[in-house]
Amino acid sequence: MTNKKAETARLKKMNKFKLDKVDKAIIKSMEKNIPLTINPYQKIADQLNIELVELLDRLKKLKQQKILKRVAAILYHRQSGYQANGMFVCFLPDVKLTAIANKISSLKEVSHCYQRKTYPEWPYNFYAMFHAKNKSVLEDLVVETAAKHQINDYQILYSTEELKKSSLKYFTNDFDI
Amino acid sequence: MDQLDQQILNKLQQGLSLEASPFKHLAAELEIDVEQLLERIKKLKSANYIRRLGGVFNSKELGYQSTLVALEAEENNFYQIAKFINQHPGVTHNYRRTNRLNLWFTLTTETAVAREAFLAKVVNQPGVKNLYQLPKEKFFKLNVFFDMKSDSEINLQEDGIK
Numbered sequence: 001m002t003n004k005k006a007e008t009a010r011l012k013k014m015n016k017f018k019l020d021k022v023d024k025a026i027i028k029s030m031e032k033n034i035p036l037t038i039n040p041y042q043k044i045a046d047q048l049n050i051e052l053v054e055l056l057d058r059l060k061k062l063k064q065q066k067i068l069k070r071v072a073a074i075l076y077h078r079q080s081g082y083q084a085n086g087m088f089v090c091f092l093p094d095v096k097l098t099a100i101a102n103k104i105s106s107l108k109e110v111s112h113c114y115q116r117k118t119y120p121e122w123p124y125n126f127y128a129m130f131h132a133k134n135k136s137v138l139e140d141l142v143v144e145t146a147a148k149h150q151i152n153d154y155q156i157l158y159s160t161e162e163l164k165k166s167s168l169k170y171f172t173n174d175f176d177i
Numbered sequence: 178m179d180q181l182d183q184q185i186l187n188k189l190q191q192g193l194s195l196e197a198s199p200f201k202h203l204a205a206e207l208e209i210d211v212e213q214l215l216e217r218i219k220k221l222k223s224a225n226y227i228r229r230l231g232g233v234f235n236s237k238e239l240g241y242q243s244t245l246v247a248l249e250a251e252e253n254n255f256y257q258i259a260k261f262i263n264q265h266p267g268v269t270h271n272y273r274r275t276n277r278l279n280l281w282f283t284l285t286t287e288t289a290v291a292r293e294a295f296l297a298k299v300v301n302q303p304g305v306k307n308l309y310q311l312p313k314e315k316f317f318k319l320n321v322f323f324d325m326k327s328d329s330e331i332n333l334q335e336d337g338i339k
Contacts, residue, residue, distance in 0.1 A: 073189035
C-alpha cells in the first residue's frame with residue numbers, strides 16, 4: 001500500500017542531485033526538439049538567458065549524473081522498416097526464468113525484456129518485444145524461440161493502433177488529473 | 178532513403194556531442210558539409226523518420242516512477258476510455274493490442290499516491306471491465322537503437338543504447 005512518508009523519503013533520496021531552476025528550465029527546453037542550426041545550443045542559451053558555456057557545462061553535469069542519457073533522435077520505427085512489432089508474453093517458472101530470459105534478451109530482434117507482476121487471470125511473468133520486417137518472419141522466430149526453450153503457454157500481442165506516443169514532460173503541474 | 182540517410186539516422190540515434198556545434202562535428206565525421214547534414218535531417222523529420230531530436234532523460238533519476246497498465250475495455254467505450262487516459266501527461270505510450278486485454282499504456286508519476294489516484298479514476302470509466310498494473314519486477318534488456326544500415330536483416334544492435 002502507499003505510504004506518504006516512505007514516498008517522501010524516496011523522493012528525497014532520488015533528488016540527491018539537487019536541480020535548481022536553471023537545470024529545470026534546461027530540461028524543459030531540451031525535452032523538445034533542439035533547433036536544426038549550426039549552433040543549436042547558442043539559440044537555447046539565448047532563450048534561457050544564460051551563457052553558452054554555462055548551458056554546456058550544466059548539460060555535461062546532467063549527463064554525468066545520469067539524468068541526461070543523451071541528446072539524440074527518437075525514430076518512428078514503423079517508418080524505419082520494422083513493420084511488425086509483437087509483444088511476446090509467457091510464463092517462466094522461477095528456476096528457469098533468468099537463464100531463458102538472458103537467452104531471449106540476447107536476440108538481436110528483441111528490444112525490451114522484463115519480468116513483470118502476474119495475476120491469477122494473467123499469469124504471464126515474462127515480456128519480450130520482438131521486431132521484424134513482417135508478421136510472418138516475427139511469428140517464425142517466436143515459434144522457434146518458444147520451442148527451443150520448451151515454452152508452451154505464450155501469446156503474441158500485436159499493437160494494432162497507436163493511441164498515444166509522446167515523450168515525458170517534466171516538472172509540469174498538471175499531473176493531478 | 179539512401180546510404181547517407183541511414184548513416185545519419187544511426188549517428189543521430191547514438192547521440193550528438195555536447196559542444197557548441199554538434200552538427201558540425203557530425204558532418205565532419207560523415208565527411209559532408211554541415212548545411213547538407215541539416216538539410217538531410219530536416220527532410221528525415223518531415224518524412225516522419227525522426228519523431229524527435231532532443232534530450233533523452235532518465236525519468237527514474239528525476240524521481241519519477243513508471244508502470245505498465247493493461248485494461249480490458251468494452252469496444253463501445255474504447256476511444257472514450259483511451260481519450261481519458263491520454264490526457265494524463267505521464268501517459269507516454271498507449272496502444273490497442275490484439276487480446277482480451279486490449280488497451281495497454283505506460284504511466285509515469287512522481288508518486289505512488291498520484292498513480293493510484295489516477296488509476297482509480299480510470300477503473301471507474303464506463304466500459305473498463307478490468308485493470309491490471311504490471312510493474313517491472315526484473316530488468317533484462319532495453320535497447321532502442323534501430324540499425325538502419327542492414328537492408329535484408331533486422332539488426333537491433335546489442336551495444337546500442339541503454
